[in-house]
């Protein structure tokens with residue numbers, strides 16, 4: 001078994017006891033403003049983890065640099081590097097953070113509820129995110145001339161169908177479960193990205209209330225301040 005495998009086994013054993021783990025490790029998060037890399041930024045902050053952030057300027061193509069492609073050939077963020085070992089994909093990253101910092105209760109402790117939370121994480125990344133990507137870059141999915149409007153219209157329809165499902169799940173609740181979990185952080189990104197496209201999301205009252213609640217969490221405030229500072233740095237370098 002590799003050293004990382006042994007440590008993961010230790011983490012899992014400790015996680016079962018739900019006690020804080022004091023294993024020193026170096027955590028690096030590759031991040032870009034506005035992107036879904038804000039999800040691990042929020043959950044690592046909620047976990048009170050010590051981590052370094054390496055912002056990538058996507059406008060300058062830094063996510064496609066030779067050095068970054070060595071770490072993540074998929075040229076995407078988030079990417080977590082734990083003691084030199086890269087881990088991509090938000091779902092896996094969230095589960096690693098939850099396992100490593102069990103005291104933060106980033107996933108529900110009941111095994112069935114935990115799976116339901118993983119199901120929500122997976123839905124955010126594979127059921128909602130792709131429609132946001134289409135809105136971000138219609139030509140990235142269809143290069144037929146004059147198709148942009150139709151890509152946007154269909155993506156918005158699918159997105160709204162998903163927001164409605166989330167709105168129903170959040171009816172009468174503060175969070176998806178009885179306390180804040182990683183699923184709230186991921187859905188927060190999904191909803192925020194829609195708002196940043198200037199979509200009228202006022203019809204999703206429960207999602208909007210969840211969004212406001214999330215914005216008031218200290219971890220999210222910290223993220224928003226950090227995002228602004230990175231954007232200011234990138235603007236200076238433009």
Ligand SMILES: N[C@@H](CCC(=O)N[C@@H](CS)C(=O)NCC(=O)O)C(=O)O
Nearest residue numbers: 035036075076077078089090091125
């Ligand atoms: N399936 C990945 C999706 C990550 C993703 O698509 N990230 C976007 C930003 S939100 C990205 O890095 N795009 C840059 C690119 O595709 O070149 C996950 O859940 O982590």
